[in-house]
Structure formats: structure tokens, C-alpha cells
Amino acid sequence: MKIAIVGATGLVGTTFLKVLEERDLGITELYLFASAKSAGKKIEFKGREYIVKELTEKSFDLEIDIALFSAGGDISKKYAPIAAEKGILVIDNSSAWRMDEKVPLVVPEVNKEVAFKHMGIIANPNCSTIQCMLPLKVLSEKYGLKRVIYSTYQAVSGTGHKGIEDLQNGLKGLKAKTYPHDIVNNCLPHIDSFLDNGYTKEEMKMINETKKILGLPNLPVTATCVRVPVINSHSVSITAELENDFDIDEIKKDFAAFEGIILIDEPQKNMYPLAADATGQDKVLVGRVRRDFSKEKSINLWVVADNIRKGAATNAVQIAELFKNTEKF
Template structure:
């Protein structure tokens, strides 16, 4: 049994942590909930019991003997407090972008590169939600065929922008001006997630490119991305175009994916079966459909990949990382 802390416990992902820990009967001895001073003193329920939310500060951390700390409280909080938790013996699994590209911090999708966890130094990074779902099919393709190039086009739900993103969609449907997004999201698509960089890409696009290379251990992999916010409440969708190194039969791609842990093939065009955000919301697996050859290039493949961004794209993957650590005695 383990002492578990959740930092950012009152947010979307923090609450999802609690839900998933209960569903999976995670071996918890003591549970500690942390959030900002603003939320301190409130209560959250876990397994029928109410737990008080504490302010995130060293004084409240140091005597608890925490084994695992699940973070979803933003980059600044992670940069400040992840080392503090780690210094008191906890293994931090962080959902922000703060540590992802640190060469000393493993960046892990549980089904894809769990072996990278073995040599952690007390802090582990959870990838970006849009990256996580892409990695599950891409790793299977990489191992069997090799990958030459990847083109990402994403259709990302407003829940990925937190409570304010959800509020903007709900308010916009009633004609209220947005507060989170620069333009109305209701009835609209915004090709703009995170800030713009000097090279014309957004930070979200750069995250997908750099994180993919790190997770797949190929710094020279050719990748480009366009990330778009769409008026969908939950679950991200992605059109992924892949150029493989070696020839393939489309039937073999189906078989490969059907045998890939964490991946559900949902693809039968004669029955109009393909993954949608509504269909996939609340599911653990990454769903793939519209599997077809790209006839414009040699060894080209098109995929439609959908996953619950708050679940698999954030909270579930972090909990699965914790389970891998426990099962392999890597804490």
C-alpha cells in the first residue's frame, strides 16, 4: 500500500485522478490532496470518504512520507514543487509541460516506452494529451515497418483548455463572448493552441513534434503538425498521415493494431463505423479507424485516431505509469 498525493486535485484532471484511482482499486494507504491556497479547505470525495484539500506548500508535504505524487497543477507549480516532493522521497508523475523535454526526465506512454521509467530520478513526465494518443499506433508501426515521416492534423476538444475552455463553449452557445479563447469557439474552429512561436508554429504543435521524437527515441524523425481547437466538449481527434520505411499490406495493418495493447480498432466503413469524440469519451483505450493507404506516396498510410484527452490523454496514463513503477519495483 502506498501514500499517494494529488497536486491540483480540484481541477478537471485532478478529479479524474480520483475517479481512476478508485476504478482501478489503486493500492492506497493514505491519500493527500493538494491545490492552491484558493481551494485549500475544501473537500473532495474518494471511495465514499471526504478528504480535505491542503495548500501546496513544503510545510504540508515534508512529514507525510508520500510515495507517489500525481501532478496536474500547471508548469510553474510543477517546476517549484516537483523537486520538493522528490526531495522528501516521492516519485512525481507530472502532467504539465514543465519537465517533458528535460533530458534527465523520462517522458512515457505506458504502453509505448515503459522501460524508460527504470532509471527515473524522482520526476517523470506525462506527455501532452494529443501526443499520448498518437504514440500508441505509431509505436506499433515503427517497430514493424519503420517510420520516415509523420503529418499531424488535430481536432482538439475544449476540455483540453480546462474549465475556462468548457465555459467558453457553453457560453458561446448562448451568445456570450469568450473569455479563454481569442475568438468564439461555438460553431467555429481555431487553428491556434497555446502561444505562437517565431517560426509560425504554435507551442502545442512544437510539443507534439518534440515529444514524439523523444518518446520514439529518434531525434531526426521528420514530423509536422497543425493543431486546431474545435467546438467539441471532450476527446481529441487526429488525422495522422504516416510514411513508412517499408511496404505493407493494409490487412496486416489491421491485424497489427488489433494486437496492440491500449488500442481499439473501430473501422468498418460499410457499417459507418469509425471513432468519434462522443463514442470514445469515457473510454480507456485509444481508438483508430479510417485506416487506409495514402496513394500519393510510397508506403503511405492514413489514420483517424480518437481518445479521451482528460482520461487517457492525462489522468489514466499517469496512473498507468504509477502501476508500472509498482509492478516492476521501480519506485
């Protein structure tokens, strides 16, 4: 398989390479693209040195099967259609195409079947959305979803290298450059820009993407997204109101049996999902599973995942893997 990475020097782009090294995608050719500023950089992959090339409209004249994009929405809007017109399957990590009706929005463990309905572009969901889809898929299929409430605790790596630098510099007493306030010893209820409805773009991404991925366009969903002083891995508190009643122990068994989920739920032993434990792995950690006594047929859970791996790079590579043994994309 001939693979291209657009945005190869960014935080997600370099993680694409790590994940591809770990997984057997059968890569025969690898092309790395980035901005003019990053062109010429050398990157090692599986013992071979590759030179990063500047992304241009002619970049996709090469023989490429799949292009993994993580270079921002503007780049994706401009170059993804160019690649798709050349017969290249684009898997895009930006928000540019997620809510396009013609573009599948895919979490492989949840809705891989829609990936094959693509028209040249497949969208990778928002990082905080991806991890929530696995346990919500379990609840939706077996009990029915009536309403979902998200409260997120999102790591600074979600803002890329600049977010990590703000946290590290803040610990040295330096002022924030990327965030509107210092992130050290702080929680910022502000991810992406604010909209006229009072929500942020990040919150609306979670709301709208949840409905699309689960195929529940009328599902009531609300979200509050918060940036916290943690380097990596997002944590999300989910409250879900279900259509049907449930047994907590049975739901825990369902979570534990679901592909991609690791259940960590022994609070008496101080065992529950932690950002530190999620970092570096591709599974979604689920715990603190308990009945919400304030509302009939409602459940609370705590969901943690590595936002750069499962929340971005790994999910995109998993989508690519769906096409590993297919002749046409």
C-alpha cells in the first residue's frame, strides 16, 4: 500500500508514523508532505530516512493509495478534493469534512460499514468525540439513548505542540502564548472559539458528531468542554439517559466485552481510568460506571483515552486498515 502523510511534522503527523510502524499496513511507498517551512526535514521510518516535501497541488500526481491528512481545516478543504480526484482515498483528521452529508464520519469499532460509502474522503471525528462513541454505542444498541450530557477534561496536547509549550512554560513562570489565560493551576472552560449560541465550536463538534456517528439525528446532546493542565489524554464525564432500564453489572460486562474498551472499575481499590494510564495506548478506558439516581434510567461513566493516538492518529490508521485487502478504494 502506498501511503502519504500530509502534515507529517505536526504532533498528529509524527504520531501517524509511530502508529504505522507498530501496525502492519503493508506499506510499499511512503510520502511525507508539510508546509514550505518544514520541507527538507529528514524523518526516519522503519530504518529508512525520508525527506519531507512541500505540499503543492502537484503532490498528488504521485501513485498514492491513501493520504492521511492532519494539517488543519484550510489545507484539507483545498487539497483533499485534489487528492480524491486523483483516485486517492483521503482520511482527514481536521473538522473540514466531518459534517458534510457525503462524507462518512468513522470510528471503526462503531460504524465501520459507512466507511465504504465514501466518495474519496473519509473524516476522522473530533478527539473527544471518538472516545465517547465506544461506550455510547454499547448503550445505544442495547438500551436506547434518550439524552447525552458531556463534561470534558481535555489535555493541552489537543492544541498541539503550542499547547504543550504553554503548560511547560507556565510551570517556569512564563505567560501563556496560545491560551487566553495561564493553564497552570487552572481549568479553562474555553476550547476553540465561542459561537452566538454560547457554546464553543468544540462543544458543537461533540454534539453534532455524536448524532452523525450513532445515526441518531434527533438525539438531545449537550456538552461543556474544558482545557485542563494535563499534557496528554482526554477525560470525559458522560451522563446518559436511556430508553430502557438496565442492570449495572450487565452493562459493565457489555463494556468489557466491546472491542476497543478496557473496563477499569474497582473504585474500592482506587482503580478507575486515569489519563496517565491511557497515554501511549490505543484502547478507551471506561470506569466509574454507576446509576444516576437523580434521573430514572440514567447512567454515569468516566471515559479516558489518548487524544493523539485513539483520538486522532490511531483511529485514522484503523480506518485505513479497513481497506488493506481491497483492490479499489
